Amino acid sequence: MRTLLNILVKELLQLRRDPRILPILFVAPVVQLTILGYAATTDLRRVELAVCDLDRTSASRDLVRRFIDSSYFRLVASLDDQRAIDRWLDSGRARIALTIPAGFAAVREAGGSAEVQLVADGSDAMTGTLGLSYAYGVIQQVAGTDGLRLPIELRPKVLYNPDLISRNFMVPGVLAMILMIMTMMLSSMALVRETELGTMEQLLVTPLSPGAIIVGKLVPYAMVGTVEILTALPVVLFWFDVPLRGSLAVLALLTAPFMLCTLGLGLLVSTLSSTQQQAMMISTFVFMLPQIYLSGFVFPIQNMPKAFQVVTYAVPLRYYVQVLRGVFLKGVGLEVLWPQGLAMLGLGIAILTLARIRFRQRIG
Amino acid sequence: MIRRMLAVAVKELLQLRRDRRTMLALLAMPVVLLLIYGFALSFDVRDIRLAVVDQSRTRASREVVEAFLKSGYFVRIADLDEPRPLDGLFDRGTAQAALVIPAGFGADVAGRRLTTLQFVLDGSDSQTASTVLGYARQIVVSESSRLYEVKLRPPVVARPLVWYNPDLDSTIFLVPGLVAFILMVSSVIATALAVVREKERGTMESLRATPLVALELLVGKTLPYLLVASVAATGSLTLAWGLFDVPIRGSIVWLALITVLFLAGGLGWGMFLSSLADTQQVAFQLGLLSSMLPTLLLSGFIFPISSMPRALQLISHIVPARYFISALREIVLKGVGPEVWWNDALALVAFGAVVLVLATVQTVRSL
Numbered sequence: 001m002r003t004l005l006n007i008l009v010k011e012l013l014q015l016r017r018d019p020r021i022l023p024i025l026f027v028a029p030v031v032q033l034t035i036l037g038y039a040a041t042t043d044l045r046r047v048e049l050a051v052c053d054l055d056r057t058s059a060s061r062d063l064v065r066r067f068i069d070s071s072y073f074r075l076v077a078s079l080d081d082q083r084a085i086d087r088w089l090d091s092g093r094a095r096i097a098l099t100i101p102a103g104f105a106a107v108r109e110a111g112g113s114a115e116v117q118l119v120a121d122g123s124d125a126m127t128g129t130l131g132l133s134y135a136y137g138v139i140q141q142v143a144g145t146d147g148l149r150l151p152i153e154l155r156p157k158v159l160y161n162p163d164l165i166s167r168n169f170m171v172p173g174v175l176a177m178i179l180m181i182m183t184m185m186l187s188s189m190a191l192v193r194e195t196e197l198g199t200m201e202q203l204l205v206t207p208l209s210p211g212a213i214i215v216g217k218l219v220p221y222a223m224v225g226t227v228e229i230l231t232a233l234p235v236v237l238f239w240f241d242v243p244l245r246g247s248l249a250v251l252a253l254l255t256a257p258f259m260l261c262t263l264g265l266g267l268l269v270s271t272l273s274s275t276q277q278q279a280m281m282i283s284t285f286v287f288m289l290p291q292i293y294l295s296g297f298v299f300p301i302q303n304m305p306k307a308f309q310v311v312t313y314a315v316p317l318r319y320y321v322q323v324l325r326g327v328f329l330k331g332v333g334l335e336v337l338w339p340q341g342l343a344m345l346g347l348g349i350a351i352l353t354l355a356r357i358r359f360r361q362r363i364g
Numbered sequence: 365m366i367r368r369m370l371a372v373a374v375k376e377l378l379q380l381r382r383d384r385r386t387m388l389a390l391l392a393m394p395v396v397l398l399l400i401y402g403f404a405l406s407f408d409v410r411d412i413r414l415a416v417v418d419q420s421r422t423r424a425s426r427e428v429v430e431a432f433l434k435s436g437y438f439v440r441i442a443d444l445d446e447p448r449p450l451d452g453l454f455d456r457g458t459a460q461a462a463l464v465i466p467a468g469f470g471a472d473v474a475g476r477r478l479t480t481l482q483f484v485l486d487g488s489d490s491q492t493a494s495t496v497l498g499y500a501r502q503i504v505v506s507e508s509s510r511l512y513e514v515k516l517r518p519p520v521v522a523r524p525l526v527w528y529n530p531d532l533d534s535t536i537f538l539v540p541g542l543v544a545f546i547l548m549v550s551s552v553i554a555t556a557l558a559v560v561r562e563k564e565r566g567t568m569e570s571l572r573a574t575p576l577v578a579l580e581l582l583v584g585k586t587l588p589y590l591l592v593a594s595v596a597a598t599g600s601l602t603l604a605w606g607l608f609d610v611p612i613r614g615s616i617v618w619l620a621l622i623t624v625l626f627l628a629g630g631l632g633w634g635m636f637l638s639s640l641a642d643t644q645q646v647a648f649q650l651g652l653l654s655s656m657l658p659t660l661l662l663s664g665f666i667f668p669i670s671s672m673p674r675a676l677q678l679i680s681h682i683v684p685a686r687y688f689i690s691a692l693r694e695i696v697l698k699g700v701g702p703e704v705w706w707n708d709a710l711a712l713v714a715f716g717a718v719v720l721v722l723a724t725v726q727t728v729r730s731l
Contacts, residue, residue, distance in 0.1 A: 031657070038673050039661045042491040045671045074670075089527060091704045092690055095670075115521050122529030123697040125537035126407055127668050132524055133498040139521075140501075151512045152473075153480045154504040156497055159454055161487030164494050277645050284652065285397075293404050298666065300492055302413075303406040322457065329488040332455045 003208050007216030011190070015220060025224065028181055029232050032174045037240050040298075042166040044130045049073040050094035052082050057105035063116070063142060067098065072134040085119060095121045096131045160245075160329040171240045172324045173297055175229050176317060179255070180288055182225035183262040184269065187218050188279040191270035210360060218263045225259070245331025253334070254323045254341050260348030261316035267355035271362050291317040319344045368576055372584025376558070380588055387592070390554055394546045394596045395603060401542055402608050407534040409495045415442040415450060415459040422470025424511055428481065431507050432463060437499045454486055461485040461496055473511050528697045539608045540692045541665035543600045544685045547623075548630050548659045549652070551593045555634030556651035558585050559727065560641050568730075578727040582639075582720065586631050593627045613699030622695065622705070625712040626688040630655070632719035633684075639726040659685040687711040 049067060053060050067073045076094050079085065088094035099117040107114040118135050120128040161168050194200040194217075203213050236242050265287050273279040293299060294308065295317035301309055312318050319340040326332045326340075334341070380387055414432065418425050432438050441459060444450070453459035464482035472479035483500050487493045508514075529536050559582075562568040571581065601619070604610040612619065634651055641647035661667060662676065663685035669677055680686050691708040694700050702709065 035657070035661050039676050040667050041671050042667065043671060044668060047668075048670060090694070090698055090700045092694065113521055115523055117523045117525065119525045119527060120532075122526040122532050123537060123693045124664070124668065125529055125532045125534045126666075127670075128526060128529070129407075129495065129532050132526070133494065136498070136501070151476070151478055151514070152504055152508045153478065154501060155480050155482045156500070157482060157484045158487040158493060158497075159484060161490055161493075164487050164490040166490040169488055169490065275645075277648050280645075280649065280652070284656075290400070293401055299405050299407065300409070300489065302411050303408055304404050308404050325457075325488045326455070330455055336455050 003206075004212050004216055007203075007208065007213065008219055011217055011220040012223075015190075015224070025228070029174065029178055029228055032177050033171070033232060033235055033240075036170040036174050036177075037167055040166075040170045042126070042130075043164070044072060044127060044134065046074040047072055047096055047127060047131045047134070048076045048094045050077040050079060050085060050088045050097040051075060052079040052085060052097065052099045054080075054082070054102040055100045055104040059105035059108060060100045063100060063104075063139075064098070066138050066142060067135070070134065070138050072131075072138075089119065089121050092121070092123075095124065095127050096135060098135070167240060168242050168329060169325060171236050171242050172328045173321070174232055174236065175255075176258075176297075176320050176324065178228050178232060179225050179259060180262055180291070180317070182228065183218070183221050183259055184266040184287060185280060185283045187221040187263060187266035188269035188273070188283050189276045190221070191217055191267065192273055192276050192279045195270075196275060211356075214267060214356070214359065218266065221266070222259050222263060229255075242328060244328055246327035246333060250333050250337070251323070251327045254320075254327075254337060254344070257341055257344035257348050258316055258320040258323070261344055261351055264348055264351030264355050265316075267359060268351060271355060271358040291315050294318065295321045297321050313343075314347065316344050316347050319347075365580060369580045369584040369587070372576065372581055373587040376585050377588035377591070380592070386554075390550060390589075390592050391596050391599070394543075394550050395599045397546045398539075398542060398600050398603055399607075402535070402539055402604070405535070405538045405542065407491065407538070408532075409492050409499075410437055412438050412492075412496055412499075413441045413458065413460045414438040415444060415453050415462040416440055417444045417447045417450065417462060417464045419445065419467040420465045420469035422473075424470045424473040425465045427511070428465065428469075428507055429463065431503050432500075435499065435503055437496070450484060454484070457486070459486070460492070461500070463500075476512060535608055536610050536697065537693070538666070539604045539610050540696055541663070541689050543597075543604055544626070544663065544689045544692060545656075545659045545665055546600065547593065547597055547627060548685050548688075549655045550596065551589065551627050551630035552634040552637070552651045552655040553648065554589045554593065555586060555631045556637045556641070556647040557634075557644050558589070559635060559638035560644050560647040563642065563730070564644060578724045579720075582635055582723055582727060586628070586635060589631050590624070590627055593631065594624060597623050597627060610696060612696050614695035614701070618702060619692075619695050622688065622691045622709060622712070625709060625716065626684060629684045629712055629716040629719065632716050632723060636719050636723040636726060639723050639730060658683045662686065663689050665689055681711075682715075684712055684715045687715075 051064050051067075053064060064075075068075055073096070077084075077088055079088070082099055085094075085097040085099070089097060097119040099119070101115065101117070104114045104116065116139070118132060120132045122128045158164060194203060204210070208216070237244055266283070269279050269283045269287065273282050294301075294304075294312045294315050296312070297317065301312050301318070304312070322340050323337055326337050416429050418429060429440075433440055438461070442449075442453060447462075447464050450459065450462050453462070462484040464484065466480065466482070469479055469481070481504060483497070485493050485496055526532055562571060601612075601623070605612050633654070637650045637654065638647050641650060659665065662669070662680040662683045664680075665685065669680050669686070672680070687708040691705040694705045694708075698704075
């Protein structure tokens with residue numbers, strides 16, 4: 001135990017002296033918070049709208065005003081000729097074009113159904129889909145104020161995130177990213193550094209067991225990661241106003257098996273690489289990026305081909321993303337999230353065992 | 365001057381050819397990554413797990429349920445008599461949406477009275493949720509007119525038209541971005557290591573003794589990588605077209621031109637980082653960080669730039685992938701010519717020129 005503590009202290013001291021580590025420690029969380037809070041938004045705002053109003057009546061102007069007042073759209077062009085739409089969409093300066101045909105107001109006054117045309121740019125499918133559905137919303141609103149009601153009214157009730165703010169889910173993801181960088185990438189680099197510098201030999205001839213060396217090298221990074229999370233958490237909760245409906249204790253409890261997985265992966269990466277550069281490359285390309293893509297964090301798992309869906313069960317981040325969603329937005333506890341915890345625990349033990357075997361082969 | 369540049373290029377190419385592993389990584393990595401991620405990335409929402417609570421149990425209610433299932437967007441995972449178990453289904457994530465049909469629904473429809481349907485959905489994935497809500501609305505509108513046998517005459521109807529990608533297939537929109545992302549990362553990393561390697565090995569000294577000037581050295585060193593990266597780009601674009609059905613509507617010549625401009629910029633940025641760094645490790649880290657994150661997040665690849673805060677929108681102007689992705693989608697999906705994307709091309713040229721100047725200045729300093 002004493003020896004374990006010694007190596008722990010040594011690692012922390014070394015960490016403090018490494019000048020390159022400081023930018024990673026401080027810059028990475030800030031950058032990630034900014035990006036996930038501000039840039040990674042799938043909420044559409046200010047979609048570029050071109051309007052071709054051929055009617056030029058107060059009714060048609062009213063419709064246009066409603067589009068702009070909705071704040072989903074930003075008027076970039078008022079065109080007189082429908083053919084000009086081509087140019088605006090081709091150049092990407094407009095994403096949606098609304099054409100109000102001549103006679104629009106007259107048809108409405110006569111009690112008829114006036115038709116408007118919406119052209120969406122499908123080359124940006126995300127903006128296209130959402131832009132069209134917002135446009136329908138605006139038009140339905142106009143229809144509603146004109147006194148029309150569908151005989152069947154759909155009453156939507158959105159659970160957990162009533163305003164559908166994507167930030168509420170993206171920002172807690174920072175916690176997962178920090179953990180992956182600290183416990184997987186940096187710990188693997190630290191282990192490989194000892195091999196690179198040849199100091200691993202020295203460590204091995206000390207009375208420390210390989211297991212103690214591993215624990216001593218990995219735990220400091222878990223500690224630093226935890227401290228960073230505790231600093232990031234207030235920003236998540238108070239600056240970005242992400243609701244925390246569940247309990248912090250549950251979050252902490254379920255973060256432990258996730259860290260077990262990432263630390264195990266860090267060790268595994270270190271046994272697969274002989275230089276720090278390789279360690280960084282392998283952890284980024286082989287473990288981190290695929291985990292992000294295959295975890296359901298950005299791209300829904302149910303949309304993937306079946307084979308990929310099966311693979312996602314072996315991705316620890318998949319379960320942790322569910323934990324984050326559960327604790328932050330749904331406010332559920334262990335009674336719901338125990339399968340995720342168990343899955344991560346199982347994966348963690350499997351990864352660590354594998355890594356341990358490889359580590360022993362390497363030094364032997 | 366051209367002769368000396370070519371001499372450096374040939375030397376670098378020979379060196380690269382002997383380094384099998386690097387060569388393989390540069391050529392194969394883009395294709396392999398595209399193959400893996402191309403299948404996994406999709407925003408198209410389908411197979412939404414729907415719980416049905418039919419308290420009416422009438423023909424009308426069954427027809428509404430049927431309409432939801434037949435739309436192809438939903439799969440039924442539970443059939444309940446009362447809404448109470450829904451909480452558990454949503455908490456566990458077993459259900460993503462629920463359709464609750466109240467007891468009086470059938471009678472209301474029969475009596476031609478106004479009625480309601482409740483639609484509950486999990487908002488924690490906001491993107492999926494808003495798409496699903498749109499689907500549900502459409503179904504209810506068409507069911508309304510069918511069940512009530514009325515031709516709805518709303519005062520305003522919209523006739524939608526989607527250009528370039530009529531099915532709004534997200535693969536077609538994401539794959540060009542993915543190509544840009546992969547090419548950016550691999551080209552920056554390729555050259556980021558090129559100059560710094562000479563520094564580390566001490567061969568920079570011997571280069572200094574030659575009559576080479578910094579510009580010749582840089583351009584000469586970049587050329588072979590441009591060749592390799594162009595081959596990788598051709599492979600990726602062919603794959604995008606052949607496997608992921610991305611149509612190539614515009615001219616191949618323009619596509620080649622814009623791709624080469626983009627690659628040159630990426631390689632130039634790698635060169636600049638390389639002249640800045642002292643070790644391959646630092647060069648590698650700088651290359652990875654400066655190419656991966658901005659290209660992933662600030663280029664319009666996944667997240668629409670117009671929805672970002674002003675400050676981030678401004679920053680996105682110095683991300684070359686932003687221009688490339690925009691031009692790529694315009695050439696490939698829209699089939700338009702340079703009259704539309706000339707400013708993107710110009711921005712890429714400007715980016716390339718600036719990094720070349722930066723790299724030259726930095727190399728002169730280090731020589």
